[in-house]
Amino acid sequence: MTGLVDKRHRTGGAEQGGEDRSYLIAGARLAAPKARAGLHVVATPIGNLGDITLRALETLAGADVIACEDTRVSSRLLARYGIRVPLLPYHEHNAAEMRPRLIARLAEGGSVALISDAGTPLVSDPGFRLVREAIAAGVHVEAVPGPSAxxxxxxxxxxxxxxxxxxxxxxxxxxxxxxxxxxxxxxxxxxxxxxxxxxxxxxxxxxxxxxxxxxxxxxxxxxxxxxxxxxxxxxxxxxxxxxxxxxxxxxxxxxGPPLPAAAPAEADIDSALVSALASASLKDAVAEVAAALGLPRRAVYQRALDLTKGHKHG
The missing domain is CATH 3.30.950.10 (Tetrapyrrole methylase, C-terminal domain)
Structure with missing residues (x-):
């Protein structure tokens, strides 16, 4: 932040051709520096407008233009903080048309702030294509992190x-x-x-x-x-x-993550071993059953030994 601006600040704003790089906090109008040339991906509140960050306010107020999903939604945020920067709609229905215009503005050295209706842009919206093309065009891209649903x-x-x-x-x-x-x-x-x-x-x-x-x-x-x-x-x-x-x-x-699988019952281990031992050596049967049931070989080997001993005594 660069300090207070005279409270007699004019109300015409950028829409009338002048520059109005400022924003309001608690009734005080603060000046914002001109945003660096490039694309600024700015996170905005997901519900509570008080969740905006100071850096986000500075960036929005300092940008040449703000690309947003719905101008009606975004205008409420800008009105809350007295930001008078032009809004341009950028959403899935007009992205193919608007993207070249935004890239051209960026290529000429302009600063564009990209916001979504709520939260962090690029999460379930078409913003990533704009970022991708800006990077390909050699444009500076930076994130202004904040709220995320x-x-x-x-x-x-x-x-x-x-x-x-x-x-x-x-x-x-x-x-x-x-x-x-x-x-x-x-x-x-x-x-x-x-x-x-x-x-x-x-x-x-x-x-x-x-x-x-x-x-x-x-x-x-x-x-x-x-x-x-x-x-x-x-x-x-x-x-x-x-x-x-x-x-x-x-x-x-x-x-939550998958629940841990229940340990196989002893009877199931014995049944699998008996079946495997009928056609394989002890070593191969143990390897087969351990892999199939997800058990340590040492435990399966011990169980196999107990089974074979039992058969011998029987």
């Missing part, structure tokens, strides 16, 4: 955070959804998925089927907003609790 959900879920896979939105139809969940079932990590209210109950039921009803999970809705809600339980419990519901708002589902 998937990270917020992870940290309140109570589930392991050391390794996770972000899946985004699952396929909307059941056949495709079950097929994709089947591919994810064995991933040794927590899973993070976005979902819509109308599809939530069906998705949770399919998750219980494909991933196992006993896997712990959390349904995080409207994070950071007035009606924030986090439900925790097994997938089976959450599927039952949401059956028939169509909750409103943004929803993130977090599913």
């Amino acid at each position: 998937l990270l917020a959900a992870m940290v309140v879920s109570g589930l392991p955070t050391d390794r996770f896979l972000f899946e985004g939105f699952l396929p909307p139809k059941q056949v495709g959804r079950l097929a994709r969940l089947g591919e994810l079932a064995a991933v040794p990590a927590s899973l993070v998925m976005f979902e819509t209210g109308p599809r939530l109950a069906d998705s949770l039921a399919d998750m219980a089927t494909a991933l196992g009803g006993g896997r712990p999970a959390a349904v995080c809705r409207e994070l950071t907003k007035l009606h924030e809600e986090v439900r925790r339980g097994t997938l089976a419990e959450l599927a039952a609790a949401t059956a028939g519901e169509e909750p409103r708002g943004e929803i993130v589902v977090v599913v």
Whole structure:
């Protein structure tokens, strides 16, 4: 921040041809330096407008233009902080047309701030193509980190955070959804998925089927907003609790890693050994059973010895 600006600051702004590089905090108007030439990927609040960072405000106020998903959504954020920088819509429906225009502006030395409706751009939106083309054009690209719905959900879920896979939105139809969940079932990590209210109950039921009803999970809705809600339980419990519901708002589902497989019963080990020993040497039978049941060879070998001794005494 570069200090206070005279409170008699004019209200015309960039839309009228002048430059207005400033923003408001607690009634004080602060000057922002002109943003460095290049593409600035700026994270914005996922609900609570107070979650914006000071650096994000400086960057937005200092940019030549702000590329956003929906100008109506983003204008509310800019109005809250008194930022008067032109907004340009950039979303999946106009990206092919707008991207060359933004790249041309960047190539001429302009500064563009890229924001999404909420959270960190490029997460489930077309922003990565703009970043990719900017990099290919030799344009400076930098991130202004901040809020992220998937990270917020992870940290309140109570589930392991050391390794996770972000899946985004699952396929909307059941056949495709079950097929994709089947591919994810064995991933040794927590899973993070976005979902819509109308599809939530069906998705949770399919998750219980494909991933196992006993896997712990959390349904995080409207994070950071007035009606924030986090439900925790097994997938089976959450599927039952949401059956028939169509909750409103943004929803993130977090599913814990696969549960450890139950140790095979002693009778199952004995049965597998007897079958293997009928056609293989002791060494080969032990290797075969240990690999098939995921057990240490030493334990299987000892069990095989006990079995063969028992047969001899019998």
